[in-house]
Amino acid sequence: MELKTPLYDAHVKAGGKIVPFAGYLLPVQYGTGVITEHMAVREKAGLFDVSHMGEVLCQGKDALANLQKLLTNDFTNMVDGQARYSPMCNENGGTVDDLIVYKRGDNDYFIVVNAANKDKDYQWMLDHQFGEVTFTDASSEYGQIALQGPKAMEILKKLTAEENIPKKYYHAVFDTEVAGIPCIISKTGYTGEDGVELYLASENAEKMWDALLEAGKDEGLIPCGLGARDTLRMEAAMPLYGHEMDDEISPLETALKFAVKMGKEEDFIGKKAMEERGEPKITRIGLKVTGRGIIREHQDIYVGEKKIGHTTSGTHCPFLGYPIAMALVDAGSVEIGNKVEVDVRGRKVEAEVIALPFYKRAK
Structure with missing residues (x-):
């Protein structure tokens, strides 16, 4: 229902x-x-x-310590009113979700999570909480x-x-x-x-x-x-959970390294697994369709006869005026300017690797 x-x-x-x-x-x-x-x-x-997005409050003397353990980003130097984006990982280094944390004040944080993952995220927080902290689902x-x-x-x-x-x-x-x-x-x-x-x-x-x-x-x-x-x-090449990331894909494999602070003092869930995985074996790229057709998600990408990965999101972009896609491919398999072919229901459609984001507003 x-x-x-x-x-x-x-x-x-x-x-x-x-x-x-x-x-x-x-x-x-x-x-x-x-x-x-x-x-x-x-x-x-x-x-x-x-309004379908979820809101979770994290409050108490150990609120910050809990965030530092649960999330890959570092929240120690935030000022009141500041927001910070972060993935939340599982023990294998895969992504439970990506979310935004706001600091309302000392020991008081407001977390915004994805709608589809709201219950899962909240349960994950409850299952891993420690010390003096209260997580409240205020959605x-x-x-x-x-x-x-x-x-x-x-x-x-x-x-x-x-x-x-x-x-x-x-x-x-x-x-x-x-x-x-x-x-x-x-x-x-x-x-x-x-x-x-x-x-x-x-x-x-x-x-x-x-x-x-x-x-x-x-x-x-x-x-x-x-x-x-x-x-x-x-x-804007913004990743979406369930497309560019999921429970298997680490934030390092989908170009979210800026939000993973491996060097922060506190250990966080997934850090050890990410270290053990070593240099990411896959990477997120942008594709501009140069052939005829529109690329959607879950379509295989080839260089010659070699399959190098798959698309994660794809559509025709009204402002740019051409179809684009984001994809996860083997690291080092292509670079900007290279041509690839995407298998669209048995038909190969040509695309070019281009820089992300596809669109950036003029400041």
């Missing part, structure tokens, strides 16, 4: 095409269609319901709305004072308000654009959604669904 987010009625009212996703009923697109929604975020602004209390795009800040400033908005990327202001509604404003997103994610009490989500859409009318703000969220994160 799929759950409904606090914005379900708003999506139905706006003509959203509802599909089951990660245990929730969410709009895959609206009448405008994925391409229009994608382009709105690249050129103006788009509004996403991300049902929160709605989450993402306002993304070059006009996002302009729209937000109509509804809140400038000092309420975080100055830096990956920072948040807690206990603030937008449109008079109490919320957390976080300068984060999953689109490759400027923007914010707002966390607020679920019962206020629809009121906030309506206020943002009203405020962004002149800037061209429109609601966007899961389809555009996926094409946008693909263009």
